[in-house]
Amino acid sequence: MGAAATTVRGSYARELSGFHLLQSRACAVTVIVLVLLGVVLDYAVYPDQMLRFALARVVTGLGVLAGLGLLYLPFGRRHVHAVTFVWLTFPQLMIAWMIHVTQGEASLFYAGIILTIFAVGTLFPVGYMYTLAFGMLTLLLYWLACVTRESGVRDHGQFLFHSTIILFAVAGSTVYTYYNERGRRQLFELKDELARKNEELESTNRNLADIKGQMLQQEKMAALGTLSAGLLHEVNNPVNFCMMAIDVAMEEPAAQASATLRECLADAKQGMQRVQYIVSDLKTFAYRNEETQDAAFLFERALDAAVRLVGHETKGIAIGRDIDGDMLVRGDEAAIIGVLINLLSNAALALRKEPNGAPRIVVGARPDGARVRVWVVDNGPGIPPEHLSRVFEPFFTTREVGQGLGLGLAICYSVVQRHGGLLSAESVPGQWTKFTFDLPRAGGER
Template identity: 85%
Template sequence: MEAAATPVRGSYARELSGFHLMQSRACAVTVIVLVLLGIVLDYAVYPQLMDRFALARVITSAAVLLGLALLYTRFGRRHVHAITFVWLTFPQVMIAWMIHVTQGESSLFYAGIILTTFAVGTLFPVGFMYTLGFGMLTLLLYWLACVTRPGGVIDHGQFLFHSTIILFAVAASTVYTYYNERGRRQLFELKDELARKNGELERTNSSLAEIKGQMLQQEKMAALGTLSAGLLHEVNNPVNFCMMAIDVALEEPAAKASPMLLECLDDAKQGMQRVQYIVSDLKTFAYRNEAMQDTAFLFERALNAAVRLVGHETKGIPIRRDLQGETLVRGDEAAIIGVLINLLGNAALALRKGGRAGPEIEVGAHQQDGRLRIWVHDNGPGIAPEHLSRVFEPFFTTREVGQGLGLGLAICYSVIQRHGGQLTAESVPGEWTRFTFDLPVAGGGQ
């Protein structure tokens, strides 16, 4: 809990510092305007001292302006509280001097000290200790202004009354600042909590989208499994009869005497074997447990199955292989077949849409650091940069409506993650696209 609270406190401190900087600048401008406008009050109350007071007000405004200028420097942004505290004392010193040279405890300028004290607590509401310290300094300046006059304090009752009023102003400003700061902290914590909840909601929505995609995929696989079971039963028997008939025909003297007939019978036998492989691949691909399987299998075998199953999409597009070394890996073979089908199908679709001359898909694999690094590369039109960072988002698709939900790559990404790897995409628009992922090598420990 403490570790979670530390970033919040750091964020709050940064936000509060920015708020205080903005408030200090605004307060400085306000003080300069009010100090200069006080010349009108000097004329109304102490016209005989107006020239001296006007000069004092100009000097004070210039000093505050210098403080304001410092707040726009790097040094000022780092020490905003100290600089603000210093320039805020200038008007108080000026008012205390005016009290000293006029009527002391009877001077009407004590109202200016009270006004400034309230202004610090409202216009520039910082920490309550800051306000309390400023208020005590203000009270000290008032006492000095009155006590150091020739003859000292004359009307002790009025001096005590004004001092008490100033203390009330200090107390009120301090209490206001305390609750203002407390309310601001609570508001920030609520904003931070809302941001965290929004982040959790986004992650939940993403997880729900992924789960929905997986459920849709499982429903497809269940339907495909049912279809495959029927195919296996209905197709295997006639295929076996055809295979037996072809084997018998191959032994006939007439067939042996005719090279052309032998070639035709061999082609027919290979065709029947291909039908058997396809039905077998469908069965392997469709019948899956919900839990990820963790068995050893040859990636090359999974690739062969995927190429056969996606053959209708890749027809006419050469698929070049670059499998270096042993390809025995661990994981869910059916899931990896699904990943390869998706990547090969997407590559074939991109090549056909791009109308590329000499289209080609390359599938490569080599071992590195106990894992089999695999890539599917095509020389198609590539992926636009603004789309590249979103290709694994659920429901993101550039296909036309009705041609895909945009879940294929998101599910592939999840499958590879469950195998402890990462699926990444690279592309150069107009030249090529490459998807890369890795699988644990059987016996490699990962």
């Protein structure tokens, strides 16, 4: 909570600094224009002083302009409050001097002092203490302008009245600045809270998308398990009968006398064996429980099952292996088979979509401490850089409409993450794509 509050205060301070810099620049331009336009008032009230007042206004305008230029430099941006306070005193010094050389407490220029005080509180509201300090400095300059005249203060009543009006202006401007500052802070806190709520909502939406993807995957696995359990009994029996019949037929004299017939029977037997392997692979999905989801298994056995199950998609594509001995890993074998199926299927789809010479997929595995690092690399068209950072996002897909939900890699990412690993992607467009993940070794380091 304390760290969050500190972050909010820091963000507010940065935003406020930028706001004050913008306001100070705008206020400086406004003051320069008003100071120069004041020659009209000089002509109307004190025409005999017009020339030297005009000169004073030009000098004051140049001083404010110098302060404005300083605000565009690094020093001015870092010390915006101090620079602004200095150039704001230039008009007050000018007005105080005009009061001093004209009628003192009877001079109409005291109204200009009040106008400047309100301008500081409204055009440049930097904080009530700042406004109060500026107001008291202005009151001091007014007193000095009146008291230091050669004739001194003549009308004490008028002097007290004008001083009181200036004090009222200081109080009103200070109170306004105080509540303006509070309102701005509350507005910023509301904006910050809204931004946090939006981030939480986005995070919740991402989590919901992940959960939806996982639920879809679980439903698919459950349906596959139910189907597999039924197939085990319905398919195994006729397959066994066919195998027995083929063995008997191969012993017949007619088969012994015909090479073509023996070859046909051998092909039929090989086909039946493939069916047996597929049914055996499906057992992994049919009989899953909590124990099998954290059991030791050979990685190559899982790879064999994945390769067989995507055989129809990888026809004509060479699948190489770079596996260092028997890799015994631990985890959910069915889920890891699912990851390998997805990666092999995606690679095969990319290779068929944009062939790049002789299509090839290589699956590798190497021990890495207590983990096993696995990679699947293909020599396909690669993934564009703008898509590479998004491949694991739920529902992101580059396939045509109706050919995929964009959940495969997102689910694979979650499965690997559940095993304490990380699934990552690398690619060089037009050359290759590589997916890498790691799994826990059974028994740790050996």
